[in-house]
Amino acid sequence: MFKKIFENVQNETPLVHCITNYVTVNDVANVLLAAGGSPIMADDPKEVEEITAICAALNLNIGTLNERTIHSMLKAGKKANSLSHPVVLDPVGAGASALRTETTFELIDTIAFSVIKGNISEMKTIYAGSGTTKGVDADVSDAVTEDTVSEAVAFAKDLSARTNAVIAITGAIDIVADSQKAYVIRNGHPSMAKISGTGCMLSGLIAAFCGANRENLLDATATAVCLMGLSGELAQEKAVKNDAGTSSYRAYIIDEISKMSADKLAGGVKIEHR
Numbered sequence: 001m002f003k004k005i006f007e008n009v010q011n012e013t014p015l016v017h018c019i020t021n022y023v024t025v026n027d028v029a030n031v032l033l034a035a036g037g038s039p040i041m042a043d044d045p046k047e048v049e050e051i052t053a054i055c056a057a058l059n060l061n062i063g064t065l066n067e068r069t070i071h072s073m074l075k076a077g078k079k080a081n082s083l084s085h086p087v088v089l090d091p092v093g094a095g096a097s098a099l100r101t102e103t104t105f106e107l108i109d110t111i112a113f114s115v116i117k118g119n120i121s122e123m124k125t126i127y128a129g130s131g132t133t134k135g136v137d138a139d140v141s142d143a144v145t146e147d148t149v150s151e152a153v154a155f156a157k158d159l160s161a162r163t164n165a166v167i168a169i170t171g172a173i174d175i176v177a178d179s180q181k182a183y184v185i186r187n188g189h190p191s192m193a194k195i196s197g198t199g200c201m202l203s204g205l206i207a208a209f210c211g212a213n214r215e216n217l218l219d220a221t222a223t224a225v226c227l228m229g230l231s232g233e234l235a236q237e238k239a240v241k242n243d244a245g246t247s248s249y250r251a252y253i254i255d256e257i258s259k260m261s262a263d264k265l266a267g268g269v270k271i272e273h274r
């Protein structure tokens, strides 16, 4: 499954419309190119419908939301739905402010999302209807551990049934689920949480993988999560070898994605079916 899904991205070069935050926007663009996709960042309400119409997928990330971009996200999302394009939501910081939480729900109520991807604190906010997320990073107390993984799988399946979207919960252990089936993914490295943008990069990748694999959004999402995690592992090996710090580590992750092959990916995934 991984090989074919990865190859479809490389062969189809999906154009991904991103309405995303200004912290990590350049990393999202570069990671899309590295994986074989193509990015276009466009957030003015006057052009979002036109841009999304020429794309294979839409990536909505509320990291630095404001009134104008919220309007753009709603417009783009509705247009993408009308064209049956996959739409991904990254509810960055949902639970940290009323604006983030309310916007997340307005987006979910208005747009049919293909995938909703967030860290565990953001996803718990969506599940509960409110939250007390401390910021854009997950609360340590929320983390999915080996002891709570079954509970997290049930939570992800239930959230998928409620939203009709594939659910991706990231952290040391990642969960990707629809209402029936889940994957538990143990790729990745703790260093990935020490740089800003790994979550946003992953949302961009998920959009590209869904754009090139529309008939299997669950497996497309799982493959993107494995790719990100494996690249984080390989980048860590290189960082240790080079005595590198966090800035180089960020670049090494993009390097590893650009150097990934279908075989290397298939050989490196750490995935369990539930």
Ligand SMILES: Nc1ncnc2c1ncn2[C@@H]1O[C@H](COP(=O)(O)OP(=O)(O)O)[C@@H](O)[C@H]1O
Pocket (backbone or CB within 6 Å): 118, 119, 120, 136, 137, 138, 170, 171, 172, 173, 174, 187, 188, 189, 190, 191, 192, 193, 197, 198, 199, 200, 202, 225, 228, 229, 232
């Ligand atoms: N402690 C960890 N161990 C392994 N991988 C991690 C860890 N923390 C985060 N990751 C990986 O980093 C990426 C971003 O996840 P996360 O940090 O949860 O998102 P966000 O940046 O949105 O908070 C995912 O690919 C995830 O698997």
Ligand SMILES: Cc1ncsc1CCOP(=O)(O)O
Pocket (backbone or CB within 6 Å): 021, 023, 024, 063, 064, 092, 136, 195, 196, 197, 198, 199, 200, 201
């Ligand atoms: C720091 C920050 N503040 C608003 S958006 C953002 C980036 C969040 O990126 P990620 O979710 O990938 O860590």
Ligand SMILES: [Mg+2]
Pocket (backbone or CB within 6 Å): 090, 092, 093, 118, 119, 136, 199, 200
């Ligand atoms: Mg995030």
